[in-house]
Amino acid sequence: MIEIKNLSFKFGKLKIFNDFNLEIPKGEVVLITGINGVGKTTLLRLIAGVLKPLKGEIKFSDEISSDPRRYIGFISDKLSLYESLTVSQAIDFHKSIYGISNFDDFLIKFTKIKKSQKLKQLSIGQRAIFHLSLILSTNPKILLIDEIIHSIDVYLRNIFIKELIKLISEKMVTLVLVNLNFYDIENILNRVILLKNGEIAVNEKIGTLKTKVKKLISTNSPKSLPVISQIDYLDHSEYFIYPYKENYRKQFDGEVIDLNLTEIVSAFIGGEYA
């Protein structure tokens, strides 16, 4: 479990979070999303311990609280690793830090990575898979992945996501993803958290969210309904409603449409730019 309590953080005078609170239950797969610059990556870095909070605390479950970083795997958006090391040297380095003797290289065999290759010679996909295999060797309890999945080519992305599914189902790992593209990961998500102005605008289970956000197509403006954003066309408009209730159908003349996750998040983000 990750529990963020009264967290404040800023870069100089730029406030990112002020008294921010969040709880992520153990074993959940959470997507953190929001517009660019809202603090998604900063939040992930704070959980990973790469950034230090100005105020407040980030608590972890008892089993890992003694040394959280030992149990947190963090793949940053920049795929930060020592690029001048060879694959073999990077494995040795990682093993020495975590005090582990075995490294299962089955995953890097798929990607045709040679152990004598320098990390800077690897493609983004190969580096992401390699980083994941480093993390898997340490048996993480929490895995944080920052906007890297959709930079990976389709073949390696499938391998990457299959490994994530295995990790979630077999080891109950808590997975926190920051992503702006949801097509491939929608099926593995439990919860969606949308950040807005350093606060949580939406924190819903994915099933609940899909029932709560709907698109209404109509020629009339539904002024009494909670519209989060709208798209106007020549002869009609699309209204995105949150939270949607079944009795709205009676109040409103138009067609109600279910949305997928990409459309839901687009609706929220569109509302912020409106």
Next chain:
Amino acid sequence: MLKKEFRDTLKILLECSSILLAIPLAKILDKLVFHQGWRFRDVFDITFIVILFVFSIFSGLYVFQSEKKDRGFEYLLSLPIKRSKIIFCKIFPRLSILLLLLAVTLIFSIFDIPLQGCITIITLQLSAVFLTLAVDSLIIHFIGIFILFTLFQLFSNLIFYFINNLGVFQLTYSAFFGELFSSLILLIPLGISFILSFKNFDLKPLKFHTKPYLFITLPAIAIQILILFLYNNKYI
């Protein structure tokens, strides 16, 4: 991690060792142009001292170079390593290789006054190490090192004269204590600033981490400069 840091430090030493190429070059130039009859030993001694100076500055300033160059800072900070261990792993290989080089200079008596020479070189390296978190620009770092080195030399002379005037110690001991005290006066505020900065270090830009340098190192240096100024103008 120690293994990696030793490897990085040896790489810097290898790069610095390219200065050794100056020896055959100097011999050739002497034979063809200068005709001074330079001995191999004299040229080697000067070259080796230059290597010591260059290595101590570069290895010191490049403490976090591999993280900057390799974009590995985020990875390093996410690893379960205590900050104190990171500092140790960074400083120990640099200092131990420098001490090994200094042992060579002692064996071959390269310095005229060995202990003072060693203190100067170690001070130079540690100053560079402690300065590595202060600013982001390598040029400003180099300028900073030369200012600190000049200050260190002036201050050690001042302490030397002070101790020598007491008439308690021999001349060489007074000079030794002058270097020792001066290095401590320089390294203590710099070291405290470095440790305080690194204790709270994270991925934020460097400018958010330099408060200890502003509030500890800069006033300490200002006081040293003031003392030198007052002494030079015979106020003290």
